[in-house]
Amino acid sequence: MIETRDLTKMYGELYALDRLTVKLESGDVYGFIGPNGAGKTTTMRILATLLTPTWGEATVCGYSIYNGAKDIRRVMGYMPDFFGVYDDMKVIEYLEFFAAAYRIQGPERRKKCDQVLELVDLGYKRDALVTSLSRGMTQRLGLARVLLHEPQVLLLDEPASGLDPRARIEMRGLIKELRNMGKTIMLSSHILPELADICNKIGIIERGKLLFDGDVQSAIQKVRQRTRIDVMVGDGRNAEAKAFLEKEKGIDGIEHKTEEDYLLVTLCEGLNDGSFIAEALVKNGFRVKMLKEEAVNLEDVFMGITKGITN
Ligand SMILES: Nc1ncnc2c1ncn2[C@@H]1O[C@H](COP(=O)(O)OP(=O)(O)OP(=O)(O)O)[C@@H](O)[C@H]1O
Numbered sequence: 001m002i003e004t005r006d007l008t009k010m011y012g013e014l015y016a017l018d019r020l021t022v023k024l025e026s027g028d029v030y031g032f033i034g035p036n037g038a039g040k041t042t043t044m045r046i047l048a049t050l051l052t053p054t055w056g057e058a059t060v061c062g063y064s065i066y067n068g069a070k071d072i073r074r075v076m077g078y079m080p081d082f083f084g085v086y087d088d089m090k091v092i093e094y095l096e097f098f099a100a101a102y103r104i105q106g107p108e109r110r111k112k113c114d115q116v117l118e119l120v121d122l123g124y125k126r127d128a129l130v131t132s133l134s135r136g137m138t139q140r141l142g143l144a145r146v147l148l149h150e151p152q153v154l155l156l157d158e159p160a161s162g163l164d165p166r167a168r169i170e171m172r173g174l175i176k177e178l179r180n181m182g183k184t185i186m187l188s189s190h191i192l193p194e195l196a197d198i199c200n201k202i203g204i205i206e207r208g209k210l211l212f213d214g215d216v217q218s219a220i221q222k223v224r225q226r227t228r229i230d231v232m233v234g235d236g237r238n239a240e241a242k243a244f245l246e247k248e249k250g251i252d253g254i255e256h257k258t259e260e261d262y263l264l265v266t267l268c269e270g271l272n273d274g275s276f277i278a279e280a281l282v283k284n285g286f287r288v289k290m291l292k293e294e295a296v297n298l299e300d301v302f303m304g305i306t307k308g309i310t311n
């Protein structure tokens with residue numbers, strides 16, 4: 001649905017985008033993650049045919065950005081990171097204005113506008129002035145706007161930026177809904193944790209270069225190959241358990257987190273099943289109160305990849 005090959009954009013000497021090659025299949029939700037200035041917006045603007053690359057290829061639904069701009073705009077919805085809203089316009093008028101621009105005519109227009117308003121949960125703000133909407137609502141209205149012409153492909157540039165935690169969760173829910181409708185979506189963010197559960201693929205980009213491209217699980221593995229297990233035993237015997245486990249095979253290291261009072265056990269390379277720890281502890285008279293594989297800190301993964309730890 002979206003394919004780029006060696007896509008490059010230079011501003012003078014600066015490589016805003018450096019030979020980007022990515023591929024999104026139908027139904028993919030691709031998280032494009034990178035710090036400020038990484039090249040996310042540049043990529044999206046090129047795909048949306050608003051910016052020409054210095055060189056490289058890109059197609060959307062098979063149409064080339066070079067000679068298929070008209071077709072691309074028909075099948076794609078692009079939500080920019082900043083968009084102006086118009087003063088003195090009601091929510092419904094705002095949408096009707098864009099629907100008209102998409103040549104949606106007659107009674108169909110009103111129907112379509114109401115439909116997208118419902119989808120983004122803004123039906124109750126239908127007759128409010130756009131300037132009276134909160135940041136989160138404005139963002140949802142922006143999304144409604146790009147859904148009017150029922151595009152198959154969506155480019156969402158930081159759809160959750162500036163939103164409070166609740167609005168972020170709602171925006172995620174909305175994107176999941178779009179995913180379930182079968183849309184192919186590319187969305188950008190500064191942070192990986194935000195995207196991990198809605199994306200099936202991620203790309204991590206920094207200074208124009210794609211540092212990682214694949215699924216979330218592989219990103220985690222790339223950065224951290226060892227499995228870590230949190231262990232807690234009863235009767236205040238964590239320190240004792242640590243000394244005991246240090247003699248066990250298969251364990252590479254143990255850290256006693258004294259504040260929360262549990263043990264962080266790192267398994268040897270290649271091992272990912274920590275159940276032998278429970279067995280050994282129980283056999284030796286410890287009461288195992290907790291044993292669980294450590295939840296992956298996605299922020300660490302992101303930092304690891306962008307700091308070039310894997311390169
Ligand atoms: N019109 C322009 N002229 C010169 N340099 C530009 C222009 N537009 C973007 N750049 C540069 O290109 C690089 C990539 O910018 P881009 O906006 O794509 O980053 P981004 O990943 O979207 O960042 P952010 O997270 O801040 O939105 C930056 O170094 C930026 O300064």
Ligand SMILES: [Mg+2]
Nearest residue numbers: 040041042081
């Ligand atoms: Mg940007």
